[in-house]
Amino acid sequence: MRTVIFMFGLAALAYAGLAISVWFFQSRFIYFPDEPSRRLDATPNDAGLTYSEVQFKTNDGVLLHGWFVPNRDGPVLLYFHGNAGNISHRLETIHLFHQLGLNVFIIDYRGYGHSEGKPSEQGSYRDALAAWNYLTQDQGIDPQRIVIFGRSLGGAIAAWLAVEVSPQALILESTFSSVRDMARIAFPYLPAGLARIQYDTVSRIASITCPILLMHSPQDEIIPFELSQKLLAAAPGQTTFFSLQGGHNDAHVVSGAAYASALSHFIEQTR
Numbered sequence: 001m002r003t004v005i006f007m008f009g010l011a012a013l014a015y016a017g018l019a020i021s022v023w024f025f026q027s028r029f030i031y032f033p034d035e036p037s038r039r040l041d042a043t044p045n046d047a048g049l050t051y052s053e054v055q056f057k058t059n060d061g062v063l064l065h066g067w068f069v070p071n072r073d074g075p076v077l078l079y080f081h082g083n084a085g086n087i088s089h090r091l092e093t094i095h096l097f098h099q100l101g102l103n104v105f106i107i108d109y110r111g112y113g114h115s116e117g118k119p120s121e122q123g124s125y126r127d128a129l130a131a132w133n134y135l136t137q138d139q140g141i142d143p144q145r146i147v148i149f150g151r152s153l154g155g156a157i158a159a160w161l162a163v164e165v166s167p168q169a170l171i172l173e174s175t176f177s178s179v180r181d182m183a184r185i186a187f188p189y190l191p192a193g194l195a196r197i198q199y200d201t202v203s204r205i206a207s208i209t210c211p212i213l214l215m216h217s218p219q220d221e222i223i224p225f226e227l228s229q230k231l232l233a234a235a236p237g238q239t240t241f242f243s244l245q246g247g248h249n250d251a252h253v254v255s256g257a258a259y260a261s262a263l264s265h266f267i268e269q270t271r
Helices: 002-025 087-099 121-138 153-164 179-186 201-207 225-234 256-269
Strands: 052-057 063-069 076-080 103-108 146-151 169-173 212-216 239-243
Touching: 052 121, 063 087, 063 121, 076 087, 076 121, 076 153, 087 103, 087 256, 103 121, 121 146, 121 153, 146 153, 153 169, 153 201, 169 256, 179 225, 201 225, 212 225, 212 256, 225 239, 239 256
Parallel strands: 076 103, 076 146, 146 169, 169 212, 212 239
Antiparallel strands: 052 063, 063 103
16 A cells, blocks of 8 residues: 555656646747757858848847848748748748749747847747838838748747738648647646647637638648647638648648649739
8 A cells, every 4th residue: 555655656746747847848848949059051042042131129129130032022921930940941941932923031039040039939929020020110011012921830920920910911831729739739648727838829810800821731740730720710711721741841842832832822812
């Protein structure tokens, strides 16, 4: 009996320890900026594209870094990437967007790449708004020429921004409904309420007034397909869904021409 009680006590301590770790260190489960070097491995020049280095500040004084890749008079795609790496790891997608006739403005969140600061949920929202203000206020670009694009974690950030501003359109690729929903799947034995970082896209998507394109692959091994379906169910009427093929990090590659065609058709329809 004492052995049973002892083992139960150890299990309870281990459970409590895990719960405490998740509560206090959950940012380490979400943000992977490739520290400590945070170097940029390449530039758009390496993909044969001209570009401008951009630096701008958030409303709380953090200096951010990004690239603007021009492309004639097409729409401007404001690109929010996923939770790992930095803008230099997105050259393949930047090149594809350029081929579609889009200007591309991609930024690194605070704590990523050459951007200052430390990642946080509220910080990422400030970063998104600062990028929007750079385009619309500093560069004088018409908001109705800006398409907001977010992949994975970037989709949650993009959706938040689309509630706050009035873009031409919003594209969410391989995006989860909320961190709590992800926590229920990743840690089913822990209370979802431990998720202090929320990125609760499903609660705000109905407030978005611009056209929305949702893209996700049933083969996604990181963010379950069912979470995009939850977003779709909560989304307003002017929402289109396109099913991708392939895994979380290569669905845009595996889907090939169909992916490019879906993007082009949607953006053209919203102009």
